[in-house]
Amino acid sequence: MEPEKQKNYAPAITSTEIVEWENKFKQLVSPLVEYDVQDNGQSMKLYSGLSGIEANWSGTIMLKADNFIKWSFSLQNGAFVEAKFTIDLDNNELIGKLYDFFQQWRDNWSKMLSIPPTANSEGPDAAAIQESRTKGSIIKDHSERMKRLAGLY
Numbered sequence: 207m208e209p210e211k212q213k214n215y216a217p218a219i220t221s222t223e224i225v226e227w228e229n230k231f232k233q234l235v236s237p238l239v240e241y242d243v244q245d246n247g248q249s250m251k252l253y254s255g256l257s258g259i260e261a262n263w264s265g266t267i268m269l270k271a272d273n274f275i276k277w278s279f280s281l282q283n284g285a286f287v288e289a290k291f292t293i294d295l296d297n298n299e300l301i302g303k304l305y306d307f308f309q310q311w312r313d314n315w316s317k318m319l320s321i322p323p324t325a326n327s328e329g330p331d332a333a334a335i336q337e338s339r340t341k342g343s344i345i346k347d348h349s350e351r352m353k354r355l356a357g358l359y
Contacts (some may be wrong), residue, residue: 214305224250229265229313235303241265258282259319261310267300275300279308281316 207285222346228249232239243250264278272317285308291297294322 219248219250219252219304221248224248231265231307235307236267236300238268239265240268252315254319259316261311261315261319266305269297277304279311281312281319285310 222281228239228241243249244251244262249265250261259281261281262279264276267275267277269275269291271292274289275291275297276285276288278288285305287301287304
């Protein structure tokens with residue numbers, strides 16, 4: 207008997223959630239940011255499937271004198287920056303704020319994406335995921351959680 211293949215799915219993320227993260231970024235890091243559009247048409251992309259969980263988010267912070275900080279967040283690969291700027295106190299603080307924000311973003315999405323899809327559906331039900339996020343439910347049996355993440359059921 208051939209093993210059942212796991213279906214990859216993109217977890218549901220609402221436009222409201224994305225706007226909340228974008229506004230939080232503007233408030234805590236820099237209001238002068240332009241977000242990149244991911245291949246799903248939004249500024250943030252989520253994934254859960256055979257290769258594990260992943261979330262991507264990126265953009266560019268515009269600085270004075272045509273300088274910039276291009277940043278990219280990934281759950282699996284960390285935070286990256288490509289930058290052209292003068293090393294001064296303001297920009298040093300900005301890099302610190304960017305890293306602090308990355309840690310908050312990473313911790314949030316690591317938790318959210320580890321919530322398994324509903325047992326009777328092929329992909330996640332957006333309402334069920336949103337309800338799980340609201341309730342903050344966590345699977346207490348780690349072996350069951352790992353089997354779900356591995357796609358064994």
